[in-house]
Amino acid sequence: MIITVNSxxxxxxxxxxxxxxxxxxxxxxxxxxxxxxxxxTTAAITINESxxxxxxxxxxxxxxQIVPWEAGYxxxxxxxxxxxxATIVGSSELIAIEHDRLVLGTWQGxxxxxxxxxxxxxxxxxxxxxxxxx
Amino acid sequence: MIITVNSxxxxxxxxxxxxxxxxxxxxxxxxxxxxxxxxxTTAAITINESxxxxxxxxxxxxxxQIVPWEAGYxxxxxxxxxxxxATIVGSSELIAIEHDRLVLGTWQGxxxxxxxxxxxxxxxxxxxxxxxxx
Amino acid sequence: MIITVNSxxxxxxxxxxxxxxxxxxxxxxxxxxxxxxxxxTTAAITINESxxxxxxxxxxxxxxQIVPWEAGYxxxxxxxxxxxxATIVGSSELIAIEHDRLVLGTWQGxxxxxxxxxxxxxxxxxxxxxxxxx
Numbered sequence: 001m002i003i004t005v006n007s008x009x010x011x012x013x014x015x016x017x018x019x020x021x022x023x024x025x026x027x028x029x030x031x032x033x034x035x036x037x038x039x040x041t042t043a044a045i046t047i048n049e050s051x052x053x054x055x056x057x058x059x060x061x062x063x064x065q066i067v068p069w070e071a072g073y074x075x076x077x078x079x080x081x082x083x084x085x086a087t088i089v090g091s092s093e094l095i096a097i098e099h100d101r102l103v104l105g106t107w108q109g110x111x112x113x114x115x116x117x118x119x120x121x122x123x124x125x126x127x128x129x130x131x132x133x134x
Numbered sequence: 135m136i137i138t139v140n141s142x143x144x145x146x147x148x149x150x151x152x153x154x155x156x157x158x159x160x161x162x163x164x165x166x167x168x169x170x171x172x173x174x175t176t177a178a179i180t181i182n183e184s185x186x187x188x189x190x191x192x193x194x195x196x197x198x199q200i201v202p203w204e205a206g207y208x209x210x211x212x213x214x215x216x217x218x219x220a221t222i223v224g225s226s227e228l229i230a231i232e233h234d235r236l237v238l239g240t241w242q243g244x245x246x247x248x249x250x251x252x253x254x255x256x257x258x259x260x261x262x263x264x265x266x267x268x
Numbered sequence: 269m270i271i272t273v274n275s276x277x278x279x280x281x282x283x284x285x286x287x288x289x290x291x292x293x294x295x296x297x298x299x300x301x302x303x304x305x306x307x308x309t310t311a312a313i314t315i316n317e318s319x320x321x322x323x324x325x326x327x328x329x330x331x332x333q334i335v336p337w338e339a340g341y342x343x344x345x346x347x348x349x350x351x352x353x354a355t356i357v358g359s360s361e362l363i364a365i366e367h368d369r370l371v372l373g374t375w376q377g378x379x380x381x382x383x384x385x386x387x388x389x390x391x392x393x394x395x396x397x398x399x400x401x402x
Contacts, residue, residue, distance in 0.1 A: 033169065033262060035301060035362055039373030041317040046221045049175040054208035055217050062201055062218045067330055074322035083323050084330045087314045091376075092362045094169055094226045096260045103258065105173030108225075124371065126364045128301060128398060130262060167303065167396060180355045183309040188342035189351050196335055196352045228303055228360045230394045237392065239307025242359075264396060 001027065001125040007117035011064060011085075013046075013056035016123065017102075017109040023125050025100050032129040034102060037092045039124060042082035042116035044089035050109025063088070063115075082116035089113055097127065135161065135259040141251035145198060145219075147180075147190035150257065151236075151243040157259050159234050166263040168236060171226045173258060176216035176250035178223035184243025197222070197249075216249035223247055231261065269295065269393040275385035279332060279353075281314075281324035284391065285370075285377040291393050293368050300397040302370060305360045307392060310350035310384035312357035318377025331356070331383075350384035357381055365395065 001023050005014055024034055038045050049055040063085050073080035093110065096103040104110075112123055135157050139148055158168055172179050183189040197219050207214035227244065230237040238244075246257055269291045273282055292302055306313050317323040331353050341348035361378065364371040372378075380391055 033260065035364065037362070037364060037371075039371075039376060041315075041323070041373065041375045047175075047225045048217055048221050052209055052211070054210070055175070055214065058205075058207045058209050058214040059218050059221050061207075062205065062215075063221075065202075065205070066200055066334055068333075071326075071330065071333070073326045073329075075320055075326050076322070077320070080323065080326040081330075083316055084327050087316050087327050087331075088222055088356055090224060090358060091315045094171070094228065094362065096169065096171060096258065103171075103173075105175065107175045108173060124364065126301065128262060128396060167394065181309075181359045182351055182355050186343055186345070188344070189309070189348065192339075192341045192343050192348040193352050193355050195341075196339065196349075197355075199336075199339070200334060222356055224358060228305070228362065230303065230305060230392065237305075237307070239309065241309045242307060262396060 003123045005112045005121045007114035007119055010117055011060055012114040012117055013060055013111040015050050015109050016112050017050060020110055021102055024097055024102055027127050028100055029097060029127040029129045031098050032127055034095045034097050035092055035126040037124040039122055042079055042086055043121055044086045044091060044113040045093045046089050046111050046113055047093055047108050049107045051107050079116045085115040137257045139246045139255045141248035141253055144251055145194050146248040146251055147194055147245040149184050149243050150246050151184060154244055155236055158231055158236055161261050162234055163231060163261040163263045165232050166261055168229045168231050169226055169260040171258040174255055176213055176220055177255055178220045178225060178247040179227045180223050180245050180247055181227055181242050183241045185241050213250045219249040271391045273380045273389045275382035275387055278385055279328055280382040280385055281328055281379040283318050283377050284380050285318060288378055289370055292365055292370055295395050296368055299366050300395060302363045302365050303360055303394040305392040308389055310347055310354055311389055312354045312359060312381040313361045314357050314379050314381055315361055315376050317375045319375050347384045353383040
């Protein structure tokens with residue numbers, strides 16, 4: 001299953017929690033694992049607080065500080081900072097599924113991380129059903 | 135399955151390897167994958183050296199240097215640095231299981247990462263049994 | 269299944285995509301998940317652009333800038349920066365498998381990250397077959 005995400009800024013965290021939950025419910029996998037995977041090299045996926053939108057702004061601010069925009073990069077396309085952020089945050093997340101629902105903590109949401117936008121992006125969703133719950 | 139962790143400091147790495155191993159053994163899943171998942175947004179989980187306790191102190195020291203305590207954060211709760219560290223380190227780890235044992239490297243241990251303590255925290259353990267080992 | 273990697277530099281990103289793909293094909297798991305796991309505490313694994321080799325150089329350059337070589341580390345072995353980088357990048361990656369092939373994005377490759385070389389290293393490959401594709 002695939003979710004399409006349209007980013008609007010150069011760097012942006014986009015809450016996709018409800019869209020992932022809808023896909024998981026429609027797949028009716030019962031219980032198991034949900035893998036979210038970003039097939040891009042200048043984007044990533046993370047789980048963090050979704051209640052206060054300021055949190056994603058703060059995460060982005062610090063990532064943009066840590067990884068310098070200019071640093072004598074060798075990659076000529078000009079988007080090396082985006083590649084570095086992708087490696088720091090990571091290209092996949094794993095979430096347990098029970099009774100067709102994602103098992104997220106109270107404050108947790110799922111965020112697509114755009115580091116080289118704006119672009120049209122994809123998130124792959126792969127569900128592995130459990131033989132038995134453990 | 136759930137492990138409860140009580141942190142004592144504001145930021146702290148806590149070795150939970152033997153507690154996870156005990157849960158895996160009691161579940162008797164044979165072979166498969168063990169997912170460890172932190173349902174919090176100001177904590178994380180990592181795998182690193184457990185032989186010398188100085189290693190976890192050094193990891194924490196650098197994370198606390200990289201992510202500034204004060205940076206004009208917008209999130210008013212005052213714990214934005216903890217949220218950023220959670221995204222950098224990540225909310226889950228995956229470890230193979232063979233014959234009811236975690237397949238860890240010689241020096242590897244599993245650490246719960248507290249970034250906004252002290253608190254009482256949880257780590258979810260989900261075991262996916264293999265159809266066949268590959 | 270295990271891949272052996274020989275690093276030549278102190279810090280180095282090594283493209284192992286085709287070697288992982290060969291193992292996945294030979295295992296004939298059909299569809300499912302491929303977990304790549306590094307059993308070391310001073311190395312990691314990441315997915316990023318493999319088309320332009322400059323990208324891996326840029327990632328390495330920034331990681332080496334972010335994590336200082338000298339910082340009053342307590343771990344006496346002298347390789348604390350490598351341990352920190354291992355926690356930032358992470359010890360495992362997950363990739364979907366369909367019809368015996370890794371489902372990677374167009375520009376994605378799999379990189380073993382050496383942070384304390386040169387050494388002989390291992391990458392574990394674990395395949396979980398799907399009951400059914402979702």
